[in-house]
Amino acid sequence: MFTGLSAFPLTPIPGNGSVDEKAYAALVQRLAAGGVDSIGALGSTGSYAYLTREERARVVGLAVEHADGVPVIVGIGALRTRHVLQAAEDAQNAGASGVLLAPMSYQPLTDEDVFGLFEEVTANLSVPLVIYDNPRTTHFTFTDELYTRLACLPQVASIKIPALPADPAEARARVEYLRQLLPETVTVGISGDAAAARGLNAGCDAWYSVLGGTFPEAALALTRAAQAGRHEQADQQSKRLQPLWDLFVQHGGSLRVIAAAATHLGLTAHHNLPLPLRGLNAKEQAHLATVIERLQLHT
Structure with a gap:
């Protein structure tokens, strides 16, 4: 479950409304039919931080219901440990195969704060957990020492790491070093879509993917190219997608771009981000549409 492609769909939220359940169910069905290895519900692309407990529980239920047996990994991050535990309980009750936890914060967190969070959460879990290291959104940076401590907790099954060094040899050395620190039961997954080929070619087990x-x-x-050892082909696939990676950088991350892409493909309504988030303007949307068509990503 914590290998291959884990695809994280958008949670369409029209303006100040509730989740567009019909559109969300269709997004999940599309991923299951496409053959992804797992589905990441309520990741950063899934806007989990903007939803109430009830909305999150409903989204998890929809994901599990429409995943057609594909494992569903659910984001359970929240500011308070109490709310993380509630999200974990709801995810397990809905039939999630695993959970993913990023240490959200308003006040800066220490290593001990984060270890304590994961220690309490894993003690109350019956499903595997992915450690989500996402310093861009959480403003918390994991140390290798903290990785090592956390990986020994019960239920920890994978670590979702940020982008690796650009040099292929350095990237592979980094992954090999992490493997020395971690138990064999804990997989290493890459995030940051522009760095996915680099990570998979360097030996990462999984890609936790916005694009997917x-x-x-x-x-x-x-x-699949990277998994088969066709590293040059994987690199070429990533290079082909460079115009999309450039848009991610230009717009401060992937969320607004992916939201506009979903609209362009007719997968969601035009307004699909929770306010106060605003999508791309008309000119930006037109440019994205051109990129999608040029890259033949419309199917």
Whole structure:
């Protein structure tokens, strides 16, 4: 479950409304039919931080119901440990196969704060957990020492790491070093879509993918090439997608771009981000549409 392509779909939230359940169910069905290895519900692309407990529980239920047996990994991050535990309980009750936890914060967190969070959460879990290291959104940076301590907790099954060094040899050395620190039962997954080929080619077990949540065919092509040892092909797939990676950088991350892409493909309504988040303007949307068509990502 914590290998291959884990695809993270958008959670469409029209303006100040509730989740568009019909559109979300269709997104999940599309991923299951596309052959992804797991589905990441309520990741950063899934806007988990903007939803109430009830909304999150409903989204998890929809994901499990429409995943057609594909494992569903659910984001359970929240500011308070109490709320993380509630999200974990709801995810398990809905039939999630695993959970993913990023240490959200308003006040800066220490290593001991984060260890305590994971220690309490894993003690109350019956499903595996992915440690989500996402310093861009959480403003917390994991140390290798903290990785090592956390990986020994019960239920920890994978670590979702940020981008690796650009040099292939350095990237592979980094992954090999992490493997020396971690138990054999804990997989290493890459995030940051532009760095996915680099990570998979360096030996990462999984790609926790934003792209895969909307363009599963393209993400699977890259993933399967890397898994088969066709590293140059995986690199070429990533280079082909460079115009999309550039848009992610230009717009401060992938969320707004992916939201606009879902609209362009007719997968969601035009307004699909929770306010106060605003999507791309008309000119930006037109440019994205051109990129999608040029890259033949419309299917």
